[in-house]
Amino acid sequence: MSKDKQNNTNRMVALVMGIIGLTLTIIPVPQALVHFKPNWILLLLIFLSINLPKQFNLGYAFVFGLIIDVIKGAFLGQHALALTVIIFITTKYHLQLRIFPKLQLMAIIMIFLVLYHFILFWINGVAGISTEIQDYWGPMITSWIIWPITYEIMSRYFVYATPKKEV
Amino acid sequence: MVAEKDNHRGPRIPALNTKLIIFVVLSFILLINDQRNNYLSILRNSIAIAIYPLQSAVEIPSRLTDWFDLRIKSKEILIKENQNLLSQQKINSSILQRYESLEQENERLKEILNAASNLDNKVEITRIISVNVNPYRHTIVIDKGERDGVYEGQVLLDADGVIGQILHTNFLTSEAILISDSDHALPVEINRNGLRTIVLGNGSYTKLDVPYIPNNADIEIGDLLVTSGLGGKFPSGYPVAKVDFIESDLSEQFYKVSAKPIAYLNQVRELMLLKPE
Numbered sequence: 001m002s003k004d005k006q007n008n009t010n011r012m013v014a015l016v017m018g019i020i021g022l023t024l025t026i027i028p029v030p031q032a033l034v035h036f037k038p039n040w041i042l043l044l045l046i047f048l049s050i051n052l053p054k055q056f057n058l059g060y061a062f063v064f065g066l067i068i069d070v071i072k073g074a075f076l077g078q079h080a081l082a083l084t085v086i087i088f089i090t091t092k093y094h095l096q097l098r099i100f101p102k103l104q105l106m107a108i109i110m111i112f113l114v115l116y117h118f119i120l121f122w123i124n125g126v127a128g129i130s131t132e133i134q135d136y137w138g139p140m141i142t143s144w145i146i147w148p149i150t151y152e153i154m155s156r157y158f159v160y161a162t163p164k165k166e167v
Numbered sequence: 168m169v170a171e172k173d174n175h176r177g178p179r180i181p182a183l184n185t186k187l188i189i190f191v192v193l194s195f196i197l198l199i200n201d202q203r204n205n206y207l208s209i210l211r212n213s214i215a216i217a218i219y220p221l222q223s224a225v226e227i228p229s230r231l232t233d234w235f236d237l238r239i240k241s242k243e244i245l246i247k248e249n250q251n252l253l254s255q256q257k258i259n260s261s262i263l264q265r266y267e268s269l270e271q272e273n274e275r276l277k278e279i280l281n282a283a284s285n286l287d288n289k290v291e292i293t294r295i296i297s298v299n300v301n302p303y304r305h306t307i308v309i310d311k312g313e314r315d316g317v318y319e320g321q322v323l324l325d326a327d328g329v330i331g332q333i334l335h336t337n338f339l340t341s342e343a344i345l346i347s348d349s350d351h352a353l354p355v356e357i358n359r360n361g362l363r364t365i366v367l368g369n370g371s372y373t374k375l376d377v378p379y380i381p382n383n384a385d386i387e388i389g390d391l392l393v394t395s396g397l398g399g400k401f402p403s404g405y406p407v408a409k410v411d412f413i414e415s416d417l418s419e420q421f422y423k424v425s426a427k428p429i430a431y432l433n434q435v436r437e438l439m440l441l442k443p444e
Contacts, residue, residue, distance in 0.1 A: 019221070022218065022221055023221055023224065023225060026218075026221055026222055026225050026297055027225050028225070028297055028298050031372075031433055053180050054180060054181075057180060057183065057186070058183070058186040058187060058190050059186070059190075061190075062190045062193070062194070065194075066197075066210075066214060067214055067217075067218060070211055070214040070215050070218065071218060073304070073306050073308075073334070073335070073342045075197075075198050075201045076197045076198070076201040076207055076210065076211060077193070077194040077195065077196075077197030077198040077201065078194075078198065080190070080193075080194045080197070081190075081191060081194035081195070081198070084187065084190040084191060084194060085187075085191070088183070088186075088187045091180055091183060092180075092183060123198065129304065129350060130349050130350070132370070
């Protein structure tokens with residue numbers, strides 16, 4: 001498959017996955033599950049920046065962040081900032097992250113989730129919105145649990161040159 | 168060599184640090200301006216219009232079930248429901264007759280007192296299109312926007328009482344804050360004796376705080392709190408909550424009072440927007 005064609009395919013897949021992720025973010029859930037909605041877009045962007053970092057990095061993170069800000073009625077720039085910071089780290093260290101064993105990667109993902117929610121919490125705090133710290137654990141834990149599943153699903157649909165094995 | 172040839176999995180990402188600085192600075196500029204002034208509403212509006220199709224698509228399943236409900240319900244149930252509604256309607260209109268005479272009496276008395284006020288407010292029905300999008304705040308998105316004449320601060324009611332007020336308006340949708348949001352305060356008075364106070368949300372859908380009731384005030388469990396109209400945003404006389412808990416601690420200056428909202432804040436789908444005259 002040629003490079004351009006591959007890029008186009010990936011762009012289409014990313015668009016479809018982005019729309020699915022945003023839909024899952026908007027979708028109403030029962031009251032009991034409100035505090036357990038995973039951060040779908042964050043997971044998608046982490047995946048993209050690790051595996052296709054040249055094509056999808058900070059620009060996408062910023063734009064998706066702004067869209068999430070509007071969806072959630074947050075301050076413009078809040079999610080954009082948090083996503084930009086996380087995606088910067090994952091893009092910068094994508095080579096290391098790629099060769100991590102699955103369990104180790106999961107541990108790192110937890111750190112990213114904590115950092116992401118800490119940035120959101122911090123901006124809320126600076127703006128004077130009082131929030132309960134325990135509300136932030138729900139999405140962290142559900143996102144962490146579904147990470148391996150979403151990883152498997154996503155890696156099926158994106159096209160990328162697999163690392164050549166030494167013979 | 169493989170890594171250098173391969174564009175996608177190569178190690179170098181062009182201008183990554185520069186991009187980080189640009190986007191972080193941009194985020195901070197947005198954050199600061201969004202809180203201080205309002206000229207970012209064009210950006211917010213255009214994003215809101217872009218995601219409107221998604222928001223309505225998410226609504227489709229619940230609209231479909233409503234539609235099927237209406238068509239699949241058996242005739243008997245419909246007849247029964249119709250009868251119930253008719254009898255309810257009769258009861259209501261009998262109450263309304265009294266209300267009309269009371270309203271006239273009220274007008275007359277007000278004329279005597281030289282006070283200008285209007286009980287007869289117009290409302291517009293609206294629908295919630297998304298709830299709970301932000302678990303840390305109690306906000307909802309409704310399907311009426313600037314196009315329909317919605318403005319910031321407009322009051323939202325349901326059939327029973329006050330729900331909240333409009334926070335932001337977009338072109339097609341608007342976002343409302345509920346009275347249970349922990350940043351919301353609402354001036355009220357006790358219907359029985361006119362004692363004025365403030366009701367604060369505390370993040371719970373079934374409990375509101377009433378913090379500033381002095382220890383010697385006349386308040387009882389079951390007292391109805393209605394809007395007092397003093398903040399200038401909510402018109403007076405709409406029911407808000409019923410007092411359901413009072414604890415007195417003589418060492419404190421104020422009673423510990425909480426009240427249960429009359430409107431079902433987390434169950435409604437259809438709301439009413441209060442229209443100005």
